[in-house]
Amino acid sequence: MTKVTLLGDSIRQNYTENTIKLLGDDFEVFSPEDNCRFSKYTLRGIFDSWAADMAGSDIVHWNNGHWDTCNIFGDGHFTPEDEYVRNMLRIADQLQKKYKKVIFATITPVRDAHTHHKTADSIKFNNLIVPELEKRGVIINDLFSVVIKDVNKYIREDDNIHLTEEGKIVCAEQVAKVIKEVAATL
Numbered sequence: 001m002t003k004v005t006l007l008g009d010s011i012r013q014n015y016t017e018n019t020i021k022l023l024g025d026d027f028e029v030f031s032p033e034d035n036c037r038f039s040k041y042t043l044r045g046i047f048d049s050w051a052a053d054m055a056g057s058d059i060v061h062w063n064n065g066h067w068d069t070c071n072i073f074g075d076g077h078f079t080p081e082d083e084y085v086r087n088m089l090r091i092a093d094q095l096q097k098k099y100k101k102v103i104f105a106t107i108t109p110v111r112d113a114h115t116h117h118k119t120a121d122s123i124k125f126n127n128l129i130v131p132e133l134e135k136r137g138v139i140i141n142d143l144f145s146v147v148i149k150d151v152n153k154y155i156r157e158d159d160n161i162h163l164t165e166e167g168k169i170v171c172a173e174q175v176a177k178v179i180k181e182v183a184a185t186l
Helices: 010-026 039-047 081-098 119-135 143-148 165-183
Strands: 002-007 027-030 059-062 101-105 139-141
Touching (some): 002 010, 002 039, 002 165, 059 081, 059 165, 081 119, 101 119, 101 165, 119 139, 119 143, 139 165, 143 165
Parallel strands (some): 002 027, 002 059, 059 101, 101 139
16 A cells, blocks of 8 residues: 655645545645745745655655745745745755655645736746756656636635635545556556
8 A cells, every 4th residue: 555645735735535535545634724825934834734644655755835825924935046946955855854755736826816826926926936946856846737627617716725625636636647557566
């Protein structure tokens, strides 16, 4: 049986249940009940809150970004770009020391009406981190490309950032597909 850990913000929480169903009985899945929030919170969590439950995982699938790119105060991103890259690379390095395969899911787009998040920031931060993670051998799961195909169908209108039921399904299908492909290489 392949053990998988799913880490990430509320987008991960949106697709976890469907992903577990799609992976089926050949996979044991740990996914924190906790929202993994921003990159520095996740960095702390992999050593503290979730370390025991993650132990023995073959694959870790993770995302961070929406909290980091948030401009809630109107004075810039919650996490500055250079700090985001530094935090994310630290997470990747630590995960790669302990687990066989690490997958990063890109930051998803948002609806244009969102007040503190912009799709342009998702693109910007994805463009900053993806090449650096690829250099380290982290597998990229491009959830951004899945959701951008139909943002109005896949992103909820009431909050402009979280996944609709259809969005949960297409993201779960993509996540399960990538995890199964990676598991086949173990």
